Amino acid sequence: MHHATRRTARPDRPQPIIQRHGRHRQRVDRPVYWGCLLMVLTVSGLGAPIAASADDGIDFFESKVRPLLVQHCYECHSVDTGESSGDLLVDSAAGMQTGGMHGPAIVPGDSAASLMIKAIRYDDADMQMPPAGKLDQESIDVLSHWITIGAPDPREGTVIAKATSPIDRDPKTHWTFVTPKQPNAPDHPGRSDRDAIDTWARTAAQSNGIETSPPADDATLVRRLYFDLTGLPPTAEQIRNYTESLRPDRYARLVDSLLASPEFAERFARHWLDVARYADTVGYDFGGKERRIKGSERYRDWVIKAFAADMPYNRMIEHQLAGDRTDPNNIDGNLDAMGFLTLGRKFINGLDITDDRIDVITRGLLGLTVACARCHDHKFDPIPTSDYYSLFGVLNSSRQPDDGASPLMMVDKEKVGDHPILLRGQAGNRGPIAPRQFLTSLRNPDEKPFTEGSGRWELSQRITATDNPLTARVMVNRLWDRLIGKPLVDSPSDFGFRTEAPAVPEVLDELAVAFAKDWSIKRVIRRIVMTGVYQQSSAATDAMIDVDPDNQLLTRGNRKRRDFESLRDSLLCVAGSLDRSMGGPPVEITLSTPTPKRTVYAMIDRQNLPALFRTFDFASPDTHSPKRYFTTVPQQALFLMNSPQMFALAKRTSESIRQTVNEQDIEATVTAVFQQVLRRAPTNNDLAMAIEFLKSPAADVALEIDPRDLWSYGVAKLGDQESVVSFEPLTHFTGDRWQTSETFPHDSPNGYAFLDRENGHTPRANDMAVVRRFTVPFDAKVSIRGQIGHRDQGDGVNVGVWIGGKRRFFTNQKSNQRPIGPIEGKAKSGETIDLVVSPGESDSFDSFFLRATLQLVGDDGRRVETNTVRDFSGPRTDATGEPLDRLAQLAQVLMLSNEFAFVD
Numbered sequence: 054m055h056h057a058t059r060r061t062a063r064p065d066r067p068q069p070i071i072q073r074h075g076r077h078r079q080r081v082d083r084p085v086y087w088g089c090l091l092m093v094l095t096v097s098g099l100g101a102p103i104a105a106s107a108d109d110g111i112d113f114f115e116s117k118v119r120p121l122l123v124q125h126c127y128e129c130h131s132v133d134t135g136e137s138s139g140d141l142l143v144d145s146a147a148g149m150q151t152g153g154m155h156g157p158a159i160v161p162g163d164s165a166a167s168l169m170i171k172a173i174r175y176d177d178a179d180m181q182m183p184p185a186g187k188l189d190q191e192s193i194d195v196l197s198h199w200i201t202i203g204a205p206d207p208r209e210g211t212v213i214a215k216a217t218s219p220i221d222r223d224p225k226t227h228w229t230f231v232t233p234k235q236p237n238a239p240d241h242p243g244r245s246d247r248d249a250i251d252t253w254a255r256t257a258a259q260s261n262g263i264e265t266s267p268p269a270d271d272a273t274l275v276r277r278l279y280f281d282l283t284g285l286p287p288t289a290e291q292i293r294n295y296t297e298s299l300r301p302d303r304y305a306r307l308v309d310s311l312l313a314s315p316e317f318a319e320r321f322a323r324h325w326l327d328v329a330r331y332a333d334t335v336g337y338d339f340g341g342k343e344r345r346i347k348g349s350e351r352y353r354d355w356v357i358k359a360f361a362a363d364m365p366y367n368r369m370i371e372h373q374l375a376g377d378r379t380d381p382n383n384i385d386g387n388l389d390a391m392g393f394l395t396l397g398r399k400f401i402n403g404l405d406i407t408d409d410r411i412d413v414i415t416r417g418l419l420g421l422t423v424a425c426a427r428c429h430d431h432k433f434d435p436i437p438t439s440d441y442y443s444l445f446g447v448l449n450s451s452r453q454p455d456d457g458a459s460p461l462m463m464v465d466k467e468k469v470g471d472h473p474i475l476l477r478g479q480a481g482n483r484g485p486i487a488p489r490q491f492l493t494s495l496r497n498p499d500e501k502p503f504t505e506g507s508g509r510w511e512l513s514q515r516i517t518a519t520d521n522p523l524t525a526r527v528m529v530n531r532l533w534d535r536l537i538g539k540p541l542v543d544s545p546s547d548f549g550f551r552t553e554a555p556a557v558p559e560v561l562d563e564l565a566v567a568f569a570k571d572w573s574i575k576r577v578i579r580r581i582v583m584t585g586v587y588q589q590s591s592a593a594t595d596a597m598i599d600v601d602p603d604n605q606l607l608t609r610g611n612r613k614r615r616d617f618e619s620l621r622d623s624l625l626c627v628a629g630s631l632d633r634s635m636g637g638p639p640v641e642i643t644l645s646t647p648t649p650k651r652t653v654y655a656m657i658d659r660q661n662l663p664a665l666f667r668t669f670d671f672a673s674p675d676t677h678s679p680k681r682y683f684t685t686v687p688q689q690a691l692f693l694m695n696s697p698q699m700f701a702l703a704k705r706t707s708e709s710i711r712q713t714v715n716e717q718d719i720e721a722t723v724t725a726v727f728q729q730v731l732r733r734a735p736t737n738n739d740l741a742m743a744i745e746f747l748k749s750p751a752a753d754v755a756l757e758i759d760p761r762d763l764w765s766y767g768v769a770k771l772g773d774q775e776s777v778v779s780f781e782p783l784t785h786f787t788g789d790r791w792q793t794s795e796t797f798p799h800d801s802p803n804g805y806a807f808l809d810r811e812n813g814h815t816p817r818a819n820d821m822a823v824v825r826r827f828t829v830p831f832d833a834k835v836s837i838r839g840q841i842g843h844r845d846q847g848d849g850v851n852v853g854v855w856i857g858g859k860r861r862f863f864t865n866q867k868s869n870q871r872p873i874g875p876i877e878g879k880a881k882s883g884e885t886i887d888l889v890v891s892p893g894e895s896d897s898f899d900s901f902f903l904r905a906t907l908q909l910v911g912d913d914g915r916r917v918e919t920n921t922v923r924d925f926s927g928p929r930t931d932a933t934g935e936p937l938d939r940l941a942q943l944a945q946v947l948m949l950s951n952e953f954a955f956v957d
Contacts, residue, residue, distance in 0.1 A: 110202065110205045111205050111207055113199065113202075113205070115207075117195070117199075119208075127143070127144055131143065131144035132144060132145075132210065141153030141158060143158075144208065144210060145208045145209065145210030146204075146206035146207075146208050146209075146210075147210060148210065149204070149206065150204075152168070156168060159200050159204050160200070161200060161203045161204040162200070162201065162202075162203050162204075163200070163201075164196075164197040164198075164200040164201045167200050169196065169200070170193075170196065170197055170200065173187070173188050173192075173193050173196065174187075174193060175187050218430070219430075219431060219432070219433055219434055219435050219436075219550055220430050220431075220435055220436075220437050222435060222550070224435045224494040224495075227550050228554050228558075229420075229522065229523060229526070229548040229549070229552060230435075230494055230495070230522055230523075231522055232520055232521075232522040233522060233525070233526060233561070233562040233565045233566050233569075234562065234566065235562075235563070235566045236249075236253075236559040236562055236563050239252035239253050239256060239559070240256075241256075243255055245585060246585060247583060247584055247585045247588075248580065248583065248584045248585070248586075249559075249563060250560050250563065250564075250581075250584045250586055251265075251584055251585040251586055253557050253559045253560055253563075254557055254560070254585075254586050254606065254607040254608070257556065257557045257606045257607070258601070258606050258607075258608045261600050261601065261606060262596070262600060263594075263596045263597055263600050263601065263606070263608055264608070265585070265586075265589060265607070265608045265609070266589040266590045266591075266592060266593070266597075266608060266609040266610065267589070267590055268585065268588045268589060268590065269588060269589065269590040269591070269610060269957060270590075271295060271296040272292050272296060272733070273590075273957045274304070274588060275287050275291065275292050275295045275296075275307070276292070276732070276956060276957060277610075277613075277956055277957055278307060278308065278311060278582065279291075279311065280613070280615065280619060280956045281535070281536050281582065281956075282308075282311040282312065282314075282316075282317050282320065282578070282582070283311055283314060283316035283317055283319075283320050284316065284319070284320040284323075284616075284618055284619040284622055284623075285316055285619070285622055285623060285626050285631075286623050286626060286627065286732055287732060288732065289728040289729075289732045289733065289734075292732055292733070295307060304583075305583065308579055308582055308583065309579070312575050312578065312579060315361060315633075315635055316633070317360070317361075318357045318358070318360040318361035319357055319635070319651055319653050320619075320653075321360045321535070321574070321578075322353065322356040322357040322359075322360050322653060323618055323652075323653045324531070324535050325356050325360070326353060326356065326653075326672075327672040327678040327680075327681070328413075328417045328531070328677060328678070329352075329356075329373075329392075329393050329396065329413065329417065329677075330396070330397060330398075330409075330413060330672075330673075330674055330675065330676050330677050330678065331349075331352065331353060331392075331396055331657060331674060332346070332349070332396060332398075332657040332658070332659045332674035333345060333346055333349040333350070333639045333656050333657050333658065334346060334349075334657070334658045334659050334660060335398060335399035335659070336398040336399055336659040336660050336675070343844050343900070344658075344660060346396060346460075347460045348389070348392075348459065348460035348461055349392065349396055349461075349639070350636075350637065350638055350639055350654075351386075351389040351392065351459065351460070351461060352389055352390065352391075352392025352393065352396055352461055353392075353639075353653070353654075354389075354635075354636045354637075355372075355386055355387070355389040355390050355392070356390075357635065357636070357653070358386070359372075359390075360574065363573055363574060363575040363576075365571065365572035365573060366517075366528060366568070366572040366573075366574055367517035367572045368572070369390070370418060370513050370516055370517050370524075371510075371513045371514075371517070372387040372388075372390035372391075373390045373391060373392075373393035373394070374391075374393070374394070374414070374509050374510075374512060374513040374516075375509045375510040375512075375513050376388040376389070376390045376391040376459075376462060376463075377391070377462055377463060377464045377465070378509070378510045381458070382458050383458035383459050383462075388457075388458050388459040388461070388462045389459050389461050389462075390461075391459070391461050391462050391463050392461040393413065394410050394413070394414075394448075394463055395453055395461050395462075395463060396461065397409040397410060397413065398659055398674075398675055398676075404475075404478075404480060407445055407448045407449055408424055408427060408445075409676070410448050411423055411424055411441065411444050411445065411448065412424040412676065412677055413676075413677045414444070414512075414516075415444070415492075416546040416547070416677050416679070417546065417677050418516055418524060418527065419492075419495075419516065419521075419523045419524060419527060419548075420523055420526070420527040420530075420542075420544075420545065420546050420547060420548035421434065421436065421492070421523065421547075421548060421549060422434065422436075422546075422547055422549065423436055423440060423441055423444065423492070424441070426438045426440060426441040427441050427475075427478045428477050428478035429477070431549075433549055433550055433551055434494075434549035434550050434551075435493065435494040435550070436492065436493070436494065437493060438474055438487075439474055439485070439487045439493070440487075440492045440493055441487075442472050442473065442474045442475070442487035443471075443487045443488060443489055443490050443491075443492075443502075444489075444492075444512070445472050445487070446470065446471045446472035446487060446488070446489040446508070447489050447503065447507055447508040447509055447512055448507070448509075449472050450465060450466050450469035450470060450489070450506070450507035450508065451463045451464065451465055451466065451507045451509060452464060452465075452466050463509075465506040465507040465509075466507070469489075469506055469507050469508075471486050471487060471488050471489055471502075472486070472487060472489075473485065473486050473487065474486075474487050488502040488503075489502055489503040489507075489508040490502040490503055490508075491503075491511075491512065491515040495515070495521060495522070495523070496515075517572075519569060523548055524569075525565040525566075525568045525569040526542075526548065526561060526562075526565045527545070527546075527548060528568065528574075529561065529564040529565050529568050529577060530542050530545055530561065531545055531680075532574065532577055532578060532581065533560075533561075533564070533581060534680055536578065536581050536582060536587060537581070537586070537587065537607075537610075537611060538610075538611030538612070538613045539603075539604060539611050540680065541555040541557075541560060541561045542554075542555060542561070544679065545679045545680050546677065546679035547679075555605070556605035556606050556607075557605075557606065557607055560607070564577060564580070564581075567580070586607050587610075588610075589608075589609050589610045590609065590610055591609055591610035591611060591612045591957055592609065593608075593609050597609060610957065612955060612956075612957065613955065613956040613957070614683055614954055614955050614956070615953075615954055615955070615956065616669075616670070616681055616683075617652065617666065617669035617670060617671050618651070618652040618653060620669065620954060621642070621652045621669075622651050622652055623953070624699075624702050624948060625647060625649060625651075625702070627702075627706060627729055627730045627948070628647075628702040628703075628705040628706045628709070629705060629706070629709045630647055630649050630702065630705055631649060631651070632649035632650050632651070633651070634650070636654075637650075637654065639654060639655060639656035639657065639789075640654055640655060640656060640788045640789055641655075641656050641788060641789030641790075641809070641810065642655045642656070642665075643663045643665050644698075644789075644925065644926045644927050645697040645698065645701075645759075645761045645926040645927075645929065646697070646698070646701055646926060646927050646928065646929070647698045647701055647702055648788050648789075650788070656789060657674050659674050659675060661811075661922070662674065664688075665692065668686065668688045668689055668692060669689060669692075670682055670683055670684055690949070693945075693948065693949050694945075694949065697759070697761070699945060699948070700937060700941075700945075702945075702948070703937055703941040703942070703944045703945035703948065704937065704941050706726070706729060706730065706941070706944040706948075707726075707937075707938065707940040707941040707943075707944050709729070710722065710725045710726055710729060710940065710944075711940070713725060716940070719744050719747055719748070720740065720744065722747070722940065723735055723739075723740055723743040723744055723747065723943075724740075726743075726940065726943055726944055726947065727739065727743075727947065729944075730944055730947040730948060730953065731947055731950070731952055731953060743943060746939065746942075746943060747939050747940065747943060749939070751936065751938065751939055751942070758830050758917055760827075760917060760918075760919035760924045761924045761926045761929060762929055763827055763828045763829075763830060763919070764825065764826070764827055764919070764921075764924060764925070764926070765782055765826045765828070766782065766783050766791040766808045766823075766824070766825060766826070767780050767781050767782040767783050767823070767824050767826065768780075768781050768783065768793070768803050768806050768816055768821060768822065768823055768824065769781070769821065769822050769823075769824045769887075769889065770820065770821060771820050771821065771822055771889075771891060774853075774860055774863075775822070775851060775853045775860070775863065775889060775891060776855065776860065777822075777824060777855065777887050777889060780824060780826065783806070783807075783808065786927040786928055788927070789809055789810070790807050790808060790809030790810075790812075791807060791808050791809070791927075792806065792807040793806055793807075802816055802817060802818050802821065803816040803817075803821065804817075805817055805899075806821075806823050807823070808823055808825060809925070810921075810922050810925040811902050811903065811904050811921070811922050811925075812900065812901070812902045813890060813900070813901055813902070813903065814899055814900050814901070815850055815890055815891055815892040815899040815901070816891075816892070817892065817896040818892075818896070819891060819892050819893070819894065819896070820891075821891065821892075822851075822889045822890055822891035823889075823890050823891075824887050824888065824889050824890075825887070825888040825903070825921060826885050826886070826887050826888075827885065827886040827887075827907060827919065828883065828884075828885055829857070829880040829881065829882060829883065829884050829885065829886065829909065830882060830909075830917060831882045831909075831911045831913075831915055832879075832880070832881050832882050832911060832912055833879070833880060833909035833910055833911045833912075833915075833917075834877070834878075834879055834909070834910050835856050835857075835877065835878050835879065835880055835886060835907065835908070835909055836874070836875050836876070836877050836907075836908045837854060837856075837861075837862075837873070837874050837875065837876040837877075837886070837905055837906070837907050837908075838872070838873065838874030838875050838876075838905065838906055839872070839873050839874060839903065839904050839905030839906060839921070840870060840871065840872050840873065840902075840903075840904050840905075841864075841866050841870065841871060841873055841901065841902070841903050841904075842866065842869065842870030842871070842901060842902045842903075843866045843867050843868055843869065843870075843900075843901050844868075844900050844901070844902070845868070845898035845899070845900055846868065846898050847867075847868075847893065847895055847897055847898030847899065848865075848867065848893035848894050848895050848898075849865050849866050849867025849868065849893050850865070850866055850867075850890050850891065850892060850893060850899050850901045851863070851864075851865050851866075851890070851891045851892070851893060852864050852865075852866050852873075852888075852889070852890050852901075852903070853887075853888075853889040853890075853891075854873075854876050854886075854887070854888055854889070855885075855886065855887040855889065856876070856877075856878030856879070856880050856886050857878060857879060857880035857881060857884040857885075857886075858884065858885075859878060861876050861877070861878045862876045865893065866901065867893075870902075873905070874905075880909075886907060888903060888905060888921070890903065903921065904920075904921055904922050905920070905921045906918065906919070906920045906921075907919050907920075907921075
């Protein structure tokens with residue numbers, strides 16, 4: 054089983070053998086509970102020939118069978134131990150004859166009809182016990198003989214009733230499958246209550262002997278609102294204007310202005326992209342094929358526009374599942390919404406691609422782990438395998454066209470149809486046909502299967518139906534989590550039988566009922582941030598910690614740390630480097646120089662997700678992410694202290710301060726840097742410490758070699774043996790790649806030439822090449838390893854490696870990929886290492902990728918290692934050739950502080 058959260062094994066369920074099936078764990082339904090029972094027969098010492106004798110009957114059982122059962126089987130299959138693995142009990146005659154989940158273990162008098170004998174004889178490929186190997190013939194004869202003579206067994210005892218399967222349970226016995234209703238108005242609203250939500254929270258707290266927290270101070274509220282609604286910090290002036298305002302509606306006006314801002318749409322779009330497992334590449338692909346998903350950014354930009362326009366959530370769902378129905382020609386751009394389905398990871402097994410789409414629909418929109426029913430009925434929830442294959446049939450009746458109004462669209466196949474259940478998830482093991490229809494637990498008894506094409510449109514209508522108990526609850530819970538810092542339901546994508554109701558259940562149902570009336574996301578957000586619950590201080594009393602340590606009763610605000618996107622965007626913002634333009638292709642944000650675009654526009658590469666993303670807990674793009682998790686690891690502090698990006702931003706911050714204040718006025722300078730970074734004036738203690746810091750001399754720093762300063766990127770004229778005759782640097786950097794001009798491709802001989810982190814394209818002339826050039830910093834022995842690939846048809850590209858003016862490697866790379874190295878040589882200080890790629894005889898299909906690691910060892914023991922992917926960079930205008938001065942260091946210290954990283 055996969056995807057389900059907080060899963061633990063149940064003692065009344067068999068523990069199946071698990072084998073890999075694609076990316077899933079496949080259950081093989083072998084009766085594992087026979088294992089310990091039968092293994093004892095191999096060590097029982099029953100070596101005498103079997104024949105009817107006085108030992109037959111009860112004496113035979115008592116002397117030969119019972120001791121073995123007690124010693125080897127009761128531990129997992131007896132009432133006394135409380136274990137009945139596979140629903141099988143072997144401590145009574147009734148238990149043996151009743152059997153477990155596969156039926157009676159024995160048929161007294163008929164060994165041939167007994168499952169036990171079939172299993173130990175390996176008659177059935179799916180039922181072979183023990184799994185480690187077949188029993189010797191003597192042991193098989195012993196057990197067969199005992200059953201043949203009637204399986205005499207004097208033990209008494211009754212069989213414990215088997216646990217009811219979740220498939221047999223009425224879903225409406227669990228709160229999540231009951232349509233939410235408007236809760237009764239709370240009794241005795243308090244004078245300070247702003248909403249019924251506040252009254253329910255206060256009542257719950259008081260019933261547990263504690264009180265709710267008072268409101269946070271004005272400055273904290275402004276900072277909190279800006280973070281939650283835009284992901285950016287307010288300016289010191291914006292905070293001051295709010296705190297000094299005497300308008301009674303100042304808070305509501307601020308909320309409305311932030312909700313109307315484009316930054317709000319970008320912020321909440323990024324939240325939804327976690328749900329949609331958004332990425333710009335397919336993941337791993339064979340044969341060096343292009344991994345970049347054409348038009349991926351169109352889905353991201355559609356999500357931003359949808360949040361900006363407050364598109365009703367039910368319409369968002371319709372467009373994402375059936376944009377080919379709602380906007381078939383993409384006139385309004387809604388066909389791009391189908392990236393929700395098509396932007397998933399690419400798997401070798403097509404079944405896994407459909408499985409991924411089922412998962413993002415059901416966990417993302419319904420909070421149900423339907424993908425757990427791929428190989429067997431769900432272990433915990435009312436989701437039979439037939440439900441999984443009903444949805445499988447819907448998606449399997451759809452396809453992505455080669456050309457269409459959007460590269461992200463899906464359309465119905467010409468021939469749509471239902472799909473058979475794949476027993477145990479195996480493609481060649483087909484069972485009954487599963488009609489295309491909605492989930493059993495949410496379907497009306499007289500509801501008909503889907504008939505309109507693939508059924509995606511009908512599926513969207515059932516997901517957004519007013520009687521669906523899950524859709525509104527799931528989305529409201531996600532919004533609450535993003536705003537409050539903790540979801541009402543702790544498992545945002547699992548609303549199954551084992552999910553407990555919130556401690557204050559009225560809040561979730563109140564919001565869900567209101568949301569389902571108009572599906573306005575902005576209206577729900579506005580209501581939440583207007584409540585007293587949202588505006589509470591995060592300070593906690595001892596009583597709160599003792600009674601409500603996890604804040605389930607909503608007694609206080611939750612302290613929140615900036616997520617990766619907000620942290621990076623805020624650093625750009627305080628340095629005056631944030632580019633607020635919206636939309637466009639994804640940009641590379643891990644270069645040595647800061648990329649100014651907001652982090653929502655970052656290139657997300659599934660296969661090579663940069664360490665920076667992982668370090669700061671970015672949501673995995675491989676699968677749907679229910680919520681963000683926050684860790685504290687040394688790598689976070691190391692990045693903020695040592696990253697060239699941080700040095701550059703600290704320098705820019707100090708430079709902007711020098712333009713506004715006289716640096717000779719140290720007190721004014723300190724005040725300015727605090728105002729710019731932390732958005733507040735320094736305290737007296739802050740002021741004294743910062744002045745002392747600025748007056749102290751900076752320590753000398755021994756500069757180390759930064760490989761990024763030694764790389765250059767260009768085009769070259771080739772001579773004999775593909776040697777570099779002349780090298781001309783590429784002049785235009787787009788933010789993630791070098792090329793010859795701002796326009797690409799350009800109408801010139803080198804107009805198609807470019808190099809990015811690992812990809813490139815040659816010039817058109819076969820006596821020209823693109824070159825990654827590394828200048829050797831000291832006399833050294835050189836060793837190079839890497840990988841090269843050519844993704845297209847055509848006659849391939851020529852790849853040469855030159856070390857110190859000597860060619861050490863050459864090959865023609867065509868339509869595949871291969872490792873290279875070790876390539877070894879020597880070079881003197883100032884000489885170059887050139888990685889040269891030129892076209893073949895023809896001038897078409899000359900895209901390639903190249904990744905290489907260079908190791909240099911000097912005669913004096915100095916070492917440098919550089920990697921073409923890791924150390925790729927744009928112009929080194931902010932290169933760290935000079936250490937930060939004292940003012941820039943102070944700015945960086947404040948950027949490193951907890952006050953900057955935490956919201957309140």
